[in-house]
Amino acid sequence: MAKQKKQTRPKAQTPKGFRDYFGGDVRARTEMLGKIAAVYHRYGFDALESSAVETVEALGKFLPDVDRPNEGVFAWQEDDDSGRGDWLALRYDLTAPLARVYAQHRNDLPTPYRRYAMGPVWRNEKPGPGRFRQFYQCDADTVGTASMAADAEICAMLSDTLEDLGIPRGDYIVRINNRKVLNGIILGLLPDNEHTRELRKNPRSLSDPELNLGDYDFVDPEAILRTIDKFDKVGGNGVFELLTSGRKDQSGAFIEGVGLSEVDAGRVLSFMLARGKNNEETLSNLRSLMGEGNLDMHQEIGAYHEGLDGLEELEKIASLLAAQGYGPDRIVIDPSVVRGLGYYTGPVFEAELTFEILDEKGRPRQFGSVAGGGRYDDLVARFTGQKVPAVGVSIGVDRLLAALREKGRIESIECGPVVVTVMDRDRMADYQSMVAELRSAGIRAEVYLGNPKNFGNQLKYADRRAAPVAIIQGGDEHARGVVQIKDLILGAKIAENATLEEWKERPSQVEVSRDALVAKVREILDSQSPESPA
Amino acid sequence: MAKQKKQTRPKAQTPKGFRDYFGGDVRARTEMLGKIAAVYHRYGFDALESSAVETVEALGKFLPDVDRPNEGVFAWQEDDDSGRGDWLALRYDLTAPLARVYAQHRNDLPTPYRRYAMGPVWRNEKPGPGRFRQFYQCDADTVGTASMAADAEICAMLSDTLEDLGIPRGDYIVRINNRKVLNGIILGLLPDNEHTRELRKNPRSLSDPELNLGDYDFVDPEAILRTIDKFDKVGGNGVFELLTSGRKDQSGAFIEGVGLSEVDAGRVLSFMLARGKNNEETLSNLRSLMGEGNLDMHQEIGAYHEGLDGLEELEKIASLLAAQGYGPDRIVIDPSVVRGLGYYTGPVFEAELTFEILDEKGRPRQFGSVAGGGRYDDLVARFTGQKVPAVGVSIGVDRLLAALREKGRIESIECGPVVVTVMDRDRMADYQSMVAELRSAGIRAEVYLGNPKNFGNQLKYADRRAAPVAIIQGGDEHARGVVQIKDLILGAKIAENATLEEWKERPSQVEVSRDALVAKVREILDSQSPESPA
Incomplete structure (x- = not known):
């Protein structure tokens, strides 16, 4: 006898945190x-x-x-x-x-x-x-x-990419900073003793996994970076509070500070806010801040040199970009960019969309970052033992898609197919010929393949498919060699707005000879939108 | 002090059975x-x-x-x-x-x-x-x-797909069969007793997971299907031997047979070989085979009806396809198609490429199957308890890509970028401007970003990148406002074949004014191939 095995039904469910795209x-x-x-x-x-x-x-x-x-x-x-x-x-x-x-x-x-x-x-x-x-x-x-030149190239490419996707100049900005400048600042804050003097002589040390700044009885530099990164959210005063003793956030909760002295916090802040009218001014601001005696940056040792190194790299990138015509309307040096904690070793950059959207509470805010990257010179060495310098950028695909949708650069709904309805189940071959002709003309089309008994269901189906046009041919039309063509977009519009007169003047359904099927459908699609499925 | 952690280097290796595509x-x-x-x-x-x-x-x-x-x-x-x-x-x-x-x-x-x-x-x-x-x-x-109509549509779509990819009509064939016909045949072979009589009344039973034909003291029907599936490899005689007592393969090894009687094996084979000159003949062959008294198919019970059901489905598909103009030069009924063991419940089909290629031993053979599918009516029911009929096709992407390559439908190598060499490290901005201009004109281009000291390395790099053109501008050219443009494809050809006279006549390197850079590069790319990177 046949075996009887009963199994409970599996749940039809994506695993938690996964989703399907349609x-x-x-x-x-x-x-x-x-x-x-x-x-x-x-x-x-x-x-x-x-x-x-x-x-x-x-x-x-x-x-x-x-x-x-x-x-x-x-x-x-x-x-x-x-x-x-x-x-x-x-x-x-x-x-x-x-x-x-x-x-x-x-x-x-x-x-x-x-x-x-x-x-x-x-x-x-x-x-x-x-x-x-x-x-x-x-x-x-x-x-x-x-x-x-590699870093500059990637910034230029990022700018070109955004414009090619339809984000106009002025609606985005690529901002560049250099982790070496930040490292230089932070190292400059270290207390001056035998250990730190040693440390400052090694300009790369801050990104070195073998370095543990806790050993120097100093605040965690990553905490400083994370705090700077909040500039967009909390502003300059907020960053100052968070770098020193702490701050109440909007909900009233107290966020503990990093514990810098007010003098040190001021130094960090003055660097972050050094952005000038243009790149030249920004670079000159940074240079003079770095040279100021009150910064106590120990010009003869590493911290200063690492910072200067970073400045020179920024200057090179800026001059290469200027030579290629990428002005500050597209790419700009901005010392407030942090990006990627502890990972990057040189230039860092991010692309931000500057147009406003409404947040979940209906308040206007800038769209924000959609891409970021920088130089990371240590990754390949894990395998080979040899340092291999590298620089890269990563685009946040989902965020950028959302932005394009926001800008109306993506048709919000998929263009549906022309639906050929089935009035007479035995003439399926005729209906299939109609779609074959439409498809040959490059028009997206399909025959209704559900149960054709209830014609209302067929029109509901066409609606769910966002079909722009429905084709109808019953026995009578077949005998007379004609088809009915229903403009579903116009039909929906008329049903919503039109007076009876208008309805009569612009009928949403026309009868044409069978031979004229493709031409008439094309005409209707063209009238509906330039981005019709034709 | 900084902590010292030593770790062994990871191996730079894909996991076994995985690969990278470039x-x-x-x-x-x-x-x-x-x-x-x-x-x-x-x-x-x-x-x-x-x-x-x-x-x-x-x-x-x-x-x-x-x-x-x-x-x-x-x-x-x-x-x-x-x-x-x-x-x-x-x-x-x-x-x-x-x-x-x-x-x-x-x-x-x-x-x-x-x-x-x-x-x-x-x-x-x-x-x-x-x-x-x-x-x-x-x-x-x-x-x-x-x-x-859904099954016919998918077969037509498969045919359209292959042609749109550049596989000409005549170089492929979509072959259709129906698992119900096969089921009918196999059920017709069952011994005639109380149990099998019951079984034959249920036409779907062969694909029912609750069915265990071992209970009927009968050969495994999957073994019969697997054997039929070897038709392309071992031919009719081979299948007959494998269905009965067994067969020696080319290496001399003996493959055990399924154990059917010669009469039963003959019945299976006559169905498989029933393909006629056209679909009508094939269908009529099948119908008369099914009606023959010597088949002992118990016309009054399920086995026969399941087979007839399958025949009718094939007739419907054939007539729908004929009405849309898909003749037997594209889609044909072929009773030897098996496809997917135990999974499909109705029509099955596969697309085969019929042109010859050389196998690994240099012998010509047909390229073979690149896609297949069929009707499977039981999959959704696992979740919902309700049967949901479905039909689908799957294309073997890697095999089809290999086929397109075989037919010369894919450029075998990626078109390389125009490489702008760096003669003077301090004028990087000039070189960047050149590539920016080329890219704006839609030409794939890059500046050499390695160490520019050794010019030979730059040309080696251009070679490795399959660059069609190299641009050179030293201090002298810069002073005179010109650039050197090297046609690397022509250069390679000349180096291979040309006499000294030809070399002089068709120089592979030309000097043009800096303003004419883009136009000249475009001209060279066009001369190299209509599918140049332009």
């Missing part, structure tokens, strides 16, 4: 990524698609020091007979895999290697409203050159 | 998928991108009956405090997620729901040469209609 959303993203890829390609960047799965070891940062190394990543252990298989994980960004790819294939890759990559990344984080565990990134990086 | 390969696939999406969209199919991660429960087939349910999939358990978190897994195809999506969102989706999806899937299989654990699929499915 129709127009998928197409809008694909189109946006295609446009970005075209700009990157024009700049000489090559596509790279690395595997979604990496060894935990290669991803780094999440090395297994516990039994199950899935802190922040989705990880699992390979099955092998020994039970000691490799730990594998889904990539959490596109930069760590790039470092692995470059180290693995460096003999076959050009130097410098310009590459772009786009695709999903995964984070094993607690899901929450608007926080997803799979999302898209879109990166471009240049690996293997320390030239500031 | 440059031209990524772009070729993106372009191919874009063209396929355009056809699917024109047919009214909507894009869907479901999450890469699903619950193991929703994926099905791999339900946890062992401690670690990763048989065939990459799976891991969610961390939660209870230690009883959900098991999650990477999707192994695009059909199981579609069933989940449809069940989850069915109230918001149109019925029928036409959707397409493209993206990577993952299989936890032993990697081997040419066998990868991450690969692309590209599917289209219509969910929620039992109409054969």
Whole structure:
């Protein structure tokens, strides 16, 4: 006898923190990524698609020091007979895999290697409203050159990309700073003693993983950076309070301060606010601040030199961009940019959209950052032991898509297909011929394939498909060699607004001969919108 | 003091069975998928991108009956405090997620729901040469209609897709069969007793998971299907031997037979070989075979009716396709198609490329199957309890890409960028202006960003980048307001073939005024190929 196995039904549910994308959303993203890829390609960047799965070891940062190394990543252990298989994980960004790819294939890759990559990344984080565990990134990086021309190029490319996507000049700004300048400031705040004097002689030390500033009885420099990063939210006074003794936020809660003296906090703030009317003025402000005696920056030692180094890099980038015509209306030096804590080693930049949107409470605010990046010279060395300088940018795909939608650059709904209704089930072949003709003419079209009994259901279906046009041919029309063509967009408009006279004057349904089907549909689609599915 | 932590270097290596795709390969696939999406969209199919991660429960087939349910999939358990978190897994195809999506969102989706999806899937299989654990699929499915018009539509769309990709008519064929016909044949072979009589009354029984034909003391029908599927490899005689007592293969090894009687094997074979000159003849062959008394098919009971049902479905599909002009030069009924063992419940089809390629031993063989699909009416019911009829097709992305390459439909190498060399490190801004101008004209271009000291390295770099043109401007050229433009493609040709006279006549390097840079580069690119990067 046949076996009887009963199983409970599985739940039809995405795992927590994951989501599905439908129709127009998928197409809008694909189109946006295609446009970005075209700009990157024009700049000489090559596509790279690395595997979604990496060894935990290669991803780094999440090395297994516990039994199950899935802190922040989705990880699992390979099955092998020994039970000691490799730990594998889904990539959490596109930069760590790039470092692995470059180290693995460096003999076959050009130097410098310009590459772009786009695709999903995964984070094993607690899901929450608007926080997803799979999302898209879109990166471009240049690996293997320390030239500031690479940094300038990526900023220019970012500017071109935004304009090619339809964000007009004036609605965005790319802001550049340099972590070395920030490092210089922070190192300048260190107490002057034997240890710190040693430390200041090494300008890169602040991003060195072997450095522990706690050993110097000094505040955590990352806390200073995180505080500076809040400038957009809390303003200059807020940053000053947070750098010193602390501050009450809007809800009345007290946020503890970083614990700098008011003099030191003032030094940090004066650097952050050094942006002038143009890049020349900003650079000169920074230089004179750095040279001021009251800064006590120990001009003869490292801290000062690291800061000066950063200034020179900014000057180079600014002059390269100016030569290519990227003025401060597009790219500007702004000492308040922090970006990426403890990760970058030189220039950092971010692209911000400056037009206003309404926040969830209906208050106007700037759209904010949609891309950011900078120079990171230490990633490849993890594999090879040799420093390989690199600089890159990452675009926040979901945020940028939202911005384009905000600017009306994306048709909010997918253009639906022309729907050919089925009046006579036995003449399915006739209806199929109609859609075949429409498709041959490049018009998106389909036959209704549900149960045709109830014609109302067919029109409901057309509505749900956002169909611009419905085609109807019953037995009578068939005998007379004609079809009915229903303009559903016009029909909806008339139903909403029109008087009876207007309704009569502009009928939303016309009868044409069967031969004229394609031409008439095309005409209606053209009349509906220049971006019709034709 | 700074802490000293020493860590061993990670290996720069993809996990076993995974790979990276570079440059031209990524772009070729993106372009191919874009063209396929355009056809699917024109047919009214909507894009869907479901999450890469699903619950193991929703994926099905791999339900946890062992401690670690990763048989065939990459799976891991969610961390939660209870230690009883959900098991999650990477999707192994695009059909199981579609069933989940449809069940989850069915109230918001149109019925029928036409959707397409493209993206990577993952299989936890032993990697081997040419066998990868991450690969692309590209599917289209219509969910929620039992109409054969949906099956016909998908076959027509498959044909259109192949032609739109540049595979000419005659170089491919879409072949259709129906699992019900096969079921009818196999059920007709069952011994005639009380149990099988009961069984034959239920035409769907062969694909019912609750059915165990072993209970009927009969051969495994899947073994029969698997054997029929070898027709292309071993021919009619081979299939006959394998259906009966067994067969020696080319290496001399003996393959055990399925154990049918010669009469029964003959019946199976006569159905398989029933393809006639055209669809009408094939259908009439099948019908008369089915009606023949010697088939002992128990015309009054289920087996016969299931077979007839299948025949009628094939007739409907054929007549719909004929009405739309898809003749047997494109789509043909072929009773030898099996496709997908035990999964499909009605029509099955596959697209085969019929042009010859050389196999790894240099012998000509047909390229073979690049896509397949069929009707599967039971997948959504797993979630909802209600049967939801569905039909779909899946394109083997990697195989189809290989085929297009074979047909010269893909430029084999990525078009490289114009490389502007750096003769004078201090004039980087000048070189950047040159590439900016070239890019504005839509020409892919880049400045050499490596160490410019050794000019030979710059030309080697241009070579590695497959650059069509190099630009050179030293101090002298700069003073005179000119640039040198090197045609690297022509240069390579001349270096290979030319006599000294030809070399002089057609110089591969020309000097033009700085103003004429873009125009001259464009002219050279146009002369190199109509598919130049311009």
